Amino acid sequence: MTYHHLSVLVHRQAEKYGDRIALKYRDYDKGQWLPITWNQFSESVHVAANAMVEMGVAEQENIGVFSQNKPECLYTDFAAFANRAVTIPLYATSSPAQVQYIVNDAGIRYLFVGEQFQYNAAVTVQFLCKSLEKLIIFDRSVVKDERDNTSIYFDEFLKLGETKQHSAIVEERSSKATEDDLANILYTSGTTGEPKGVMIHHSCYMEQFKNHDIRLTDMSDNDVSMNFLPMTHIFEKTWVYYCIHKGVQTCINLRPSDIQTTVKEIRPTLMCSVPRFWEKVYDGVQEKINETTGIKKALMLDAIKVGKIHNIDYLRVGKTPPLMNQLKYKFYEKTIFSVLKKTIGIENGNFFPTAGAAISDEINEFIHSVGINLIIGYGLTESTATVSCTISNDYTIGSVGKVLPGVEVRIGENNEIFLRGNTITKGYYMKAEATAAAFTKDGWFRTGDAGYMKDGELYLTERIKDLFKTSNGKYIAPQALETKLVVDRYIDQIAVVANQRKFVSALIVPVYEHVKEYAEQKNLEFGSMEELLQNPKIIALFKARIDTLQQQFAHYEQVKRFTLLPEPFSMEKGELTNTLKMKRNVIEANYKELIDKMYEA
Template identity: 30%
Template sequence: MNLVEMLHEAVRANPSKECLRNKQDGQWHSITYAEFWNEIQYFAIGLKSLGVKEGDKVGLLSNNCPQWAISDYAVLSLGAVVTPIYPTLPSPQVEFILRNADVEYLIVQDQTQLGKILQIWPDKLKCAILIQPETDCADECADRILPFKDVLKLGMKQEGTLGRPDYAAIPESQLATIVHTSGTSGTPKGVMLSHSNITSNIRASLSCLPIHPTDIALSYLPLSHIFERTVGQYAILSSGATIAYAESIETIQVNLQEIRPTVFCTVPRLLEKVYARIHGRVEQSPKLIRKVLERGLANETRSGLAYRIVDRLIYEKVRQGLGGNLRFIVSGGAGLAADISEFFGKAGIDCYEGYGMTEASPVICTNPFGKLRRGTVGVPIPGVEIKLAEDGELLVRGPNVMMGYYKNPEETAKTITPDGWLQTGDIAEIDNGYVKIVDRKKNIIVLATGKNVAPWPVENSISLSPYISQTVLIGDKRQYVTCLIVPDFLALKSVADELQLGDDQGKWVSHPKIRELLRQEVIKYSEPFADFEKPKRAVILSNELTLEGEELTPTMKVRNKTVLQKYGHLIEEMYNGTNYVPIQDGQGHTHPSHDTGHLQI
């Protein structure tokens, strides 16, 4: 069964049920499964009229919206290949993907996205289809830029002549999509996934975390990422459930309360922010109230007076803030700290953490429903084998493993062994079948002393501080570990206001009291680790790491190589003894941050 057939089963079972919901001009609008199916068919016929045929590469450059899903399934129903592109990518990276994947047709959201390709229009690109045209296309470009609605109308007009696509004839083994990796440490590679790669992943994932037709999901992660596309789109729709599209990441809190989803796919970053905000408010509470709240938050059971107080004052607000109707949360894309998972669990919302990668369609492991083990990514999904290499690297084999990298057999051979094992590049531990990811193999810090440090657990723990947004651990081939700290400037604002520092974040991070506050937070949240793993010095940045600065990937992972290059001069100054906040000396003793110099970036 291919992806389109899987959807059609849900359409036949739920024709009049709400399928998709999105907000237009301040009002929510929805379409049924039958309406969704018809739009897919008409758009597919329209694409066929334009010349799209089996094997053609069709790009999708848009934020999440109903037209994204319609386009996706329409292209697939023709036996063509979908190449999703992150809408946050700058023009040069968009151009790279278009050329690398040999894209001939491109579906773009609006004039802003279209502007990324007008000056670099690749030779192979035949036309672009505009989902939200602001004006009618001028005569000189009408032959290569068409409104989405016009293609739909063309499909309606040509249905009698061309007929509906014979999607049932598409073999499972056929290439469905080319998804480019985020490129945290190099050039993105085009991952080739077949229909069977993805359908096997959907079925196996749903056997672990069932979705019901009565469920409604709020989609905010980019559909250009295979996690949201497989878990947040294909799995939801093949189950006959409803998808509501968030307006944007900025409106996510409002949309959660409007939609009141029952299931929610997210990356840990959003959960971390909720956790940090709550703990920040607790720390700022009057001493007596703070002690009661801290006791209740530390309570290991969901009972007792202290828990009931915390439930009333904190957990109930968390539940309502997330819509008040969640059955569970699915967390993926990065590691989720056990403390955060436990916090939401005590609030009555279990976070089922999973693990995967683009090359595995993407799910490899997940915590099964009702069998959650916090701090792990769960067990392999049915049909997937795992084992550890001699150096601890996790190896994966199964029907979800990619066909290979597009036009890149050398990298394919480096990544998949002759007997079919996918080398994930992640160091892992396995305990009674449950997998714990230690860190990326390439990220392991090897100190000059010979000690190995896995940075993610330390970075993640320090970033649990309500005053710290991001942490980057440094120390490869050095005598000791240090770190870059990105403060949570929203949380620091009240402190900056008390100190009358204005809005200049450079002044904030240079002020002795704020530097001392952040120093204490690093000490507190790195306490569980061995002395050699704890940062001895820190540089505090006065700016967030951003997508625009190419310091983050589209999935909000830190591009370590870029960050280390961009702030290399500050790192060298820190190791040379200037412009840093001292955390510990070589014997693990902590020092106050007096006489450390000022830093403005």
């Protein structure tokens, strides 16, 4: 297969695919999905690349993109690559302080912003950023600050290059582009300390294209991918670039909260997601089973049982299921399983990669049992996403799959996973000390994750930095316990507390609707959610469910006390990162009084 540099990739694909659809996006005013052909995609990149030259963008200059997912993000990325410039994505939910830090750290002159929220955050700190000269606004409906006389809209930006008067300069720059050029700087979401800019070179993406071509042999240019996760995240960014490399049609979901609707409108064959998406699918099915009675309920339970035997006990290990099981599975596939997939919007599914957090074995097993081809993966920003992933019909529940070709894994001290290869970052932008600390003397990257290899597959055990040590000297891996407990239909979020404490406790955000339904069934009266969550019968309900789920853990690892919270953890309160990972230090500070109360004698 031919591998084109990102500076020319879109144009080479346009030469191949012409008027085939490359991208789609939802026009909310018209209420429909609008197509963008490969030729139109290429033309927009050409014009944007010329506009950048007109505006004064230099080779290897850092350009910021602060937006939710939009086609304009891709036009900007690939126009920058054509000019050998570097793009720096900022999460659409970033606060003004986060924007200020990244713009100053990377010396950004031009910042492309999406909608009103991003514009407002950027214009607030514009005068605190010495390097920042201009905002380019994607959304024409954004109302500019009356004091703002430098910002322009994206259509005005494109007019700067519509005559393509600088095509010779762009072509010359593209011809000089090499795999050693820096492509992106991705700032970590910062669960601890200040964000660090992870440098991703073109060589990292090129290597991932090659690795994934070897691993994902079932993917073709006939696939349709739903772009759901933010393109600021390395998982989705690498995936979208890879889809462009493969000629896959990419449908861009603008608003994350709309995914349950948009996925049914597109009915994709591919979609990257995080485990939370599948947890909600699992919860929905369990809820349906609980509401159903009689023969219908028996059929649903039997379908899952038959699916497990068919897909996990047999096909997963390369065996042929018994004839009776095959017949029953075909029946359930055409009835119960097809209805489930159609309800979600994934009945055309090829496979669905998931990563970013641990997924419980129960949910993993369930999703495969009902015939959804879930690909479990592991990776980091510093590894340009995928380190390992499962293979269809050749995986072990509980593993994160086989390591990709071209990536080396070594298990070091404290079982830490070390990485080496062409997909691994060369370091952190302008942070020599942090870069040196991240690598061993012989060049292996320290992931901070602990794990082990078995039968060619990688297993994760805990995040080393997250390990708690109780006051009794026992080590606790909070993520393992949280992953187990969050499966419960009544638990939405959970933060385990144990560091330097006598025992393990937890802060729990319930699924409020389920708690209300339970209260109504039991005729429990309450004036507010806070009052209801303090009801002894509700507390007893959670205790019974937690005790059942944590039986496999050692006694000292089990949650002894917990507090039910009337409000969820949020990014606004600083408790979650932009990728929805918990900031444990912030949570423990915000809920210090409640935590201390759990440890009172």
